[in-house]
Amino acid sequence: MKNIKVAFILEFSDGWIGGINYYKNLLDIIIENSDLNITPVLVVPSDFEDNIIEIFSGINILKTKVLKKWSFFWLMNKFFIKIFHKGYWLESLLVKNKIDVVSHVGYDLCLEKVIQMPWIPDFQHKRLPYMFSKKELENRDKNFYEMSKNGKFVILSSNDAKKDFEACFPQFINKAKVLQFVVPFENIQYDRKLLREKYGINGDFFFIPNQFWKHKNHRVVVEALALLRKLNIIVVCSGNTEDYRNRSYFYELMEYVKKERLEENFMVLGVIPYTDVKALMLECKALINPSLFEGWSTVVEEAKSIGKRIILSDLDVHKEQNPIGAIYFNRFDRKELASIMKKVWFEEDSVYMNLMGLAQESLIKRKRDEALMYRTILEDCLGTKELER
Numbered sequence: 001m002k003n004i005k006v007a008f009i010l011e012f013s014d015g016w017i018g019g020i021n022y023y024k025n026l027l028d029i030i031i032e033n034s035d036l037n038i039t040p041v042l043v044v045p046s047d048f049e050d051n052i053i054e055i056f057s058g059i060n061i062l063k064t065k066v067l068k069k070w071s072f073f074w075l076m077n078k079f080f081i082k083i084f085h086k087g088y089w090l091e092s093l094l095v096k097n098k099i100d101v102v103s104h105v106g107y108d109l110c111l112e113k114v115i116q117m118p119w120i121p122d123f124q125h126k127r128l129p130y131m132f133s134k135k136e137l138e139n140r141d142k143n144f145y146e147m148s149k150n151g152k153f154v155i156l157s158s159n160d161a162k163k164d165f166e167a168c169f170p171q172f173i174n175k176a177k178v179l180q181f182v183v184p185f186e187n188i189q190y191d192r193k194l195l196r197e198k199y200g201i202n203g204d205f206f207f208i209p210n211q212f213w214k215h216k217n218h219r220v221v222v223e224a225l226a227l228l229r230k231l232n233i234i235v236v237c238s239g240n241t242e243d244y245r246n247r248s249y250f251y252e253l254m255e256y257v258k259k260e261r262l263e264e265n266f267m268v269l270g271v272i273p274y275t276d277v278k279a280l281m282l283e284c285k286a287l288i289n290p291s292l293f294e295g296w297s298t299v300v301e302e303a304k305s306i307g308k309r310i311i312l313s314d315l316d317v318h319k320e321q322n323p324i325g326a327i328y329f330n331r332f333d334r335k336e337l338a339s340i341m342k343k344v345w346f347e348e349d350s351v352y353m354n355l356m357g358l359a360q361e362s363l364i365k366r367k368r369d370e371a372l373m374y375r376t377i378l379e380d381c382l383g384t385k386e387l388e389r
Contacts, residue, residue, distance in 0.1 A: 118151040
């Protein structure tokens with residue numbers, strides 16, 4: 001089986017936790033399935049943050065000034081793209097290092113000799129345009145169009161996203177490739193008592209490990225808690241409290257929490273170590289994802305991998321992910337959510353103990369399926385058919 005050398009260009013900061021975890025999980029699955037002969041290479045700016053590089057230990061990393069903002073080489077590459085529509089400087093580097101495909105591109109690299117395959121995680125700006133400024137809407141439309149036009153194929157994270165892709169770019173629908181990512185969940189060791197003391201958590205609790213962005217819809221959970229006030233149900237949240245598109249959102253949410261006198265029921269931990277996030281997932285009564293929109297929910301994939309009960313908003317993509325034992329609610333209906341939370345709160349934990357065993361069995365297959373699908377997509381890119389379909 002021919003070895004395929006794939007480059008991933010990383011230019012983001014450690015603020016994009018979801019992006020870091022996505023690439024980490026995908027690369028781990030590629031390495032784990034070494035028999036499929038895919039060699040990943042990370043191409044990063046020469047001044048890329050060391051703490052992120054450490055996360056990808058064991059992966060070949062290529063540092064370059066072509067990606068370092070405002071360096072001479074970065075400016076020259078931008079100049080060639082602007083004037084000649086050619087990413088000459090970056091392409092020369094890729095050719096020199098014998099890269100076959102640049103995968104999961106976030107913008108058109110203007111390459112001629114190396115295949116580029118963009119990734120569009122979602123079309124949130126089409127589903128929830130009021131969450132974006134006019135300039136952001138225009139930029140996303142332009143960027144997605146250029147990537148779709150010039151990419152060999154376009155990776156999408158769900159069939160739900162593929163429907164949006166077809167609605168936006170019907171002329172490029174034959175380029176659409178769905179790669180449903182899996183989130184492995186490594187066994188971790190933690191001290192339950194110390195963990196709970198660290199965050200001031202006593203007894204049962206629901207857990208929402210989502211960023212505090214407006215579309216994540218924390219508000220409906222607080223409204224449900226207000227209806228359940230007498231039951232003293234606890235919801236613990238982790239994640240970044242800043243929404244760059246809605247600067248006042250978190251403040252307004254917490255003002256509502258204060259107004260309803262739910263400060264002890266709605267606990268916000270902010271950004272915490274990922275190992276603690278995983279420990280709290282294992283400890284909680286159930287996870288909740290009340291989101292108004294998802295491309296392919298990481299939280300849902302984590303729940304599937306550990307066999308954790310999860311309460312989900314009724315998004316088509318949540319149903320496509322189809323976690324065992326999930327309960328869905330109308331994402332705008334606080335009464336329905338409150339009723340479900342009450343039901344789950346009083347259920348015996350033993351009722352769902354079998355979910356963990358089922359999760360461990362299915363995780364092995366899901367990871368292999370993702371690796372096989374990715375190899376198939378790469379072969380389609382290169383026009384080869386070595387893998388049995």
